Amino acid sequence: MAYDAVIIGSGFGGAFTALALVEAGLRVVLLERGEPVARDDDDWSPRRILLEGRYAGPSPIQVRQYGASSPSPLHPMQMLGGNSVLYGGASLRLRPTDMDHWPLDYADLEPHYSAAETHLTVHGVQGEDPHEPPRSADFTSPPVALTAPAQRIHRAASALGWRPFRLPMAINFSDPTRPRCILCNTCDGYPCRIEAKNDLTTTVLQAAVDAGLQIRAGAAVGEIEMMSGRARGVVGVDTTTGDEFRVTADRIIVAAGALGSPALLLRSGIDELSPGGDWIGRRLMRHCNAVLTGVFPFVTNPDQVFHKQVCLTDFYEDLRVELGTAVGTIQDIYTPSADVIKHFAPLGLRRVAGRLTQYMQNLLVVAEDDPQRDNRVSLTDERDLYGHRVARVDHDYSVADVRRRDYLIHRARRILRRAGAWITRLYEIDSFSHGMGTVGMGESPASSALDARCRVWGTEGLWVVDGSCFPTSAGVNPSLTIAANALRVAPSIALAD
Numbered sequence: 194m195a196y197d198a199v200i201i202g203s204g205f206g207g208a209f210t211a212l213a214l215v216e217a218g219l220r221v222v223l224l225e226r227g228e229p230v231a232r233d234d235d236d237w238s239p240r241r242i243l244l245e246g247r248y249a250g251p252s253p254i255q256v257r258q259y260g261a262s263s264p265s266p267l268h269p270m271q272m273l274g275g276n277s278v279l280y281g282g283a284s285l286r287l288r289p290t291d292m293d294h295w296p297l298d299y300a301d302l303e304p305h306y307s308a309a310e311t312h313l314t315v316h317g318v319q320g321e322d323p324h325e326p327p328r329s330a331d332f333t334s335p336p337v338a339l340t341a342p343a344q345r346i347h348r349a350a351s352a353l354g355w356r357p358f359r360l361p362m363a364i365n366f367s368d369p370t371r372p373r374c375i376l377c378n379t380c381d382g383y384p385c386r387i388e389a390k391n392d393l394t395t396t397v398l399q400a401a402v403d404a405g406l407q408i409r410a411g412a413a414v415g416e417i418e419m420m421s422g423r424a425r426g427v428v429g430v431d432t433t434t435g436d437e438f439r440v441t442a443d444r445i446i447v448a449a450g451a452l453g454s455p456a457l458l459l460r461s462g463i464d465e466l467s468p469g470g471d472w473i474g475r476r477l478m479r480h481c482n483a484v485l486t487g488v489f490p491f492v493t494n495p496d497q498v499f500h501k502q503v504c505l506t507d508f509y510e511d512l513r514v515e516l517g518t519a520v521g522t523i524q525d526i527y528t529p530s531a532d533v534i535k536h537f538a539p540l541g542l543r544r545v546a547g548r549l550t551q552y553m554q555n556l557l558v559v560a561e562d563d564p565q566r567d568n569r570v571s572l573t574d575e576r577d578l579y580g581h582r583v584a585r586v587d588h589d590y591s592v593a594d595v596r597r598r599d600y601l602i603h604r605a606r607r608i609l610r611r612a613g614a615w616i617t618r619l620y621e622i623d624s625f626s627h628g629m630g631t632v633g634m635g636e637s638p639a640s641s642a643l644d645a646r647c648r649v650w651g652t653e654g655l656w657v658v659d660g661s662c663f664p665t666s667a668g669v670n671p672s673l674t675i676a677a678n679a680l681r682v683a684p685s686i687a688l689a690d
């Protein structure tokens with residue numbers, strides 16, 4: 194079959210672009226190296242998902258981070274729907290001030306934020322977030338009542354004079370025609386066994402398939418084929434048969450995630466062809482995230498209920514003048530099971546950490562990080578089992594990144610203490626769950642890899658539409674912005690010759 198567009202990757206960037214293009218009447222195929230998740234009991238097993246990496250893909254990335262001198266292999270999760278299947282559903286917008294270094298304004302994104310919130314049925318309440326950006330429409334549905342652990346955080350933060358608000362969430366709390374959330378504690382980090390999380394497979398991809406999208410799962414794309422500066426197609430490997438395949442189309446849309454997209458462009462030699470090619474792979478961001486654990490003199494969540502429900506933006510603008518960035522947000526987050534806590538606790542403290550799990554409650558801090566030129570994705574000479582060159586990541590936080598994180602940690606500690614915690618402990622996050630940058634958009638190829646419509650500078654028929662295109666990371670979770678931006682650029686992709 195002939196296609197008008199090939200999309201690589203089924204996360205927020207790929208799925209939202211796919212929906213917009215099929216609705217515009219284009220014939221579109223989406224290639225995804227992962228397979229649909231099982232939706233069985235193992236999907237709610239902390240051991241299977243968090244420790245054994247049930248969905249870890251076979252292709253490694255060599256990661257050097259936190260000042261280490263050499264890299265270690267990381268196997269990213271892969272599945273149809275991308276990281277949306279595992280994500281926590283927190284759906285926040287950037288603030289107008291976050292977009293100072295973007296080649297567009299908040300007003301350019303605003304209508305698409307509303308559309309994305311509708312597609313994902315985000316449950317939220319307008320007017321509670323003290324730094325809420327302008328909205329043209331209210332949320333489609335109200336949030337559910339705060340559960341007991343979330344109330345504890347809300348009360349403590351309010352008592353300190355701050356303005357906690359209910360976190361907008363893409364989870365089905367209300368639609369009776371679909372499975373509804375049962376408020377269990379296996380949400381963030383897990384596939385939803387009952388499909389109550391509004392991940393992309395239960396929402397946008399389903400709508401796109403109904404409108405004519407073809408999905409090919411188990412398709413690992415190795416290279417983009419270019420001819421005279423124009424993208425013509427892609428070559429990849431069927432992960433089940435091992436056979437090579439080739440798909441041609443006039444529009445090639447890369448949405449393989451902040452680590453996968455630059456790797457694919459570099460494997461295809463796009464850095465040599467594009468005047469902005471030196472920026473491909475650079476300015477990797479992932480937020481300076483950390484979890485602060487409080488240990489309480491009582492069992493914090495005896496009924497094991499869901500409680501990713503409270504957020505604070507009170508400190509968002511505190512360091513803007515000094516550092517030129519947001520500080521970030523503090524969010525309520527669940528406590529993993531005793532097995533998981535034990536596994537990640539320092540040697541010697543494992544047994545006690547396991548016993549203390551039921552007395553713990555956590556806060557997540559999401560701090561903006563700098564787009565540093567030398568934090569980057571490049572290629573090694575190693576090949577994966579499909580014969581594709583393996584990517585390497587080099588990442589170190591700046592002094593300012595750690596400062597923003599610690600600014601939030603200090604306030605998160607006060608909240609946990611006020612809520613009754615006796616002691617607190619900081620855990621750094623070493624995943625790339627909030628990966629961004631690496632193929633950033635900008636005003637010119639002298640300073641960016643993509644133009645303002647996410648087209649690779651100096652090429653025809655080639656776009657990058659996932660979290661890679663962010664010029665800065667802002668201080669909020671990225672998925673809703675990836676979705677809104679994909680809806681923003683899709684019409685220009687549809688109209689391109």
Ligand SMILES: Cc1cc2nc3c(=O)[nH]c(=O)nc-3n(C[C@H](O)[C@H](O)[C@H](O)COP(=O)(O)OP(=O)(O)OC[C@H]3O[C@@H](n4cnc5c(N)ncnc54)[C@H](O)[C@@H]3O)c2cc1C
Nearest residue numbers: 202204205206226275276281283414450453659660670672
């Ligand atoms: C545990 C967890 C919790 C999170 N919670 C939140 C949250 O609450 N709120 C929020 O906003 N964000 C959250 N995030 C982050 C969010 O999920 C990501 O920012 C978002 O999914 C990124 O979307 P994307 O389109 O950039 O890429 P991805 O979701 O990474 O999708 C890229 C896809 O491309 C595929 N791919 C890669 N290479 C190839 C190739 N060569 N060929 C074919 N396919 C390929 C991958 O398998 C993947 O499916 C969370 C992430 C994790 C892991």
